[in-house]
Amino acid sequence: MDSNKFVIAYKPNKNKKINNILAIIPIMSPIYVIGHKNPDTDSIASAIVTAYLLNKWKEKGCGIIKVDDEVIPAKQGEPNPETAFALEKFGVSVPETVTDVDGKKVVLVDHSELSQAPENLDKAELIGIIDHHKIGDVTTPNPILFVNFPVGCTGTVLKLLFDWTGVEIPKDMAGLMLSAILSDTVIFKSATTTELDKKVAEELAKIAGIDNIVQFGIDLKCKLADVSNLSARDIITRDFKDFDMSGKKVGIGQVELIDLGVIKDRIDEIYEEMKKMKEEGGYHSVILMLTDIMKEGTELLVVTDDPSVIEKAFGVKLEGKSVWLDGVMSRKKQVVPPLQKAFA
């Protein structure tokens, strides 16, 4: 607690005399838990679940780090329909939006990349990172809690941290972690899925009262797969990340669909929008993964200065607007690494 910060509580007083001070209340400086920009279900669910876990560490005095302040979940953007469905199903309210962390205490979840972090992270006090991605470019002046497992979802890491630090998992938190795992692993079909994700999801489903995990996964994914009400720009940017590939700016979006048929008529419209985005954003390449969950593959829509990188990366020549990549479902594991090599 910063002892220089106080709230002064006044007694209501018609004479407005200043000596009617009731109490001087110190303002606690809370810790914000924040996922990446353009949040998916894991980023929002993990912020909520991490805040719950850290508040329990504070309350019980247990845990890996000493928590002295209130912990508040936050988000950097609006929940997508899948996330909104999960929050509603488990009766959890939408966290507040925080996009600038100047002067704040912060825990990052689901990323360790400055490009995906909130503004002014360098002016914040970073307390921890809980993630399941590649190690990004965030560095710290002091030792912090950094837990990154090469598993399918931050939710999986969090479930283990509950167990290991002896914190009981309530039904709503179990439901959020389960939703995040099913979302991130595309119902265990993504190449990022590990045995640990499956085992943890089964345990969480029991706590959350979900009898049929796969059916619940499809219910979740259906919410995201309905893109009929979205503009082309919204379809592209809903889950879109920027990458620096050997100095070139590459943007990669992903849309997961139950069946590619539902988006077939809109490919030309989306492609024109990607061209616009490439110009506006100064991209070398704008790429959109149209991932077919049932067929387990991805139609890769590409607007690029150099089509040869696609052939170098995936061994398939880009001739029209797109290529089909059989078995490819994960941006993180199957699209970003080969592209990074192709750009190197």
Add this chain to the structure above:
Amino acid sequence: MDSNKFVIAYKPNKNKKINNILAIIPIMSPIYVIGHKNPDTDSIASAIVTAYLLNKWKEKGCGIIKVDDEVIPAKQGEPNPETAFALEKFGVSVPETVTDVDGKKVVLVDHSELSQAPENLDKAELIGIIDHHKIGDVTTPNPILFVNFPVGCTGTVLKLLFDWTGVEIPKDMAGLMLSAILSDTVIFKSATTTELDKKVAEELAKIAGIDNIVQFGIDLKCKLADVSNLSARDIITRDFKDFDMSGKKVGIGQVELIDLGVIKDRIDEIYEEMKKMKEEGGYHSVILMLTDIMKEGTELLVVTDDPSVIEKAFGVKLEGKSVWLDGVMSRKKQVVPPLQKAFA
């Protein structure tokens, strides 16, 4: 396993015909666990203990990551006398030296800084980092295991990973982790010590059969404190770091002693050597912390162009060769920051 790498086994044959091949045996590509340059007890002990843990994960199919290869501990430099004592006491052999990891699979322990890592880390396959320092500049193209806790020692993190993944801790590994914790936390007296370090050390002491933890810590530290066989130059430089303080070159060494008495007769000799080092190295100041572990303070030997910086930094006037700083034990936390302010 890289299937391109094989050993060809020949049947002994006087005629040296090449068709006497007995078997083609694939070479497993092992995983090396390596601590930082200029290794201390934590860096060498944690490499050995992590290799043991990962080999158990491989054997039992448990653990946070899937381990398919043999895991081998390594070091980047010779064990200091304290480390050698711990290895001998618990009957563990000295690991091999690996300073270049080109083409190797690697787990880093006790650091995440490129400047402290083995050569060619960018050409290695980094599989994991287990550490307790600030987050350094190591980044990865893929998700890896990264476990960093803000505690006093990597040994503390490792003990928890054994417990959490259900691997029993044998006596020798417990002894090494305990030694590392006592070394890094200066028998729990360093400002970096946490409650978790103390709790974990007590549990390890029971397994390792150490009845008196503090006495064992003193026995350990005595080994490092025995400087009778070292030249004055070696005493100064064994743990010596250069700092840039507002454009001035300042070198600060530290020697931890059980009793300053043991070095009393050699102060003049050491002081003359510090003067030489100052001239040779173009230093503004050469400083040596003679830290008394039992008295919990530091005799600060100083050769400087400007004695007033010592008074500015520590509020004590430097009149002879040295000043006594009560309660000061950490270079990182208690000497460097006030000096940096004094130079600013």
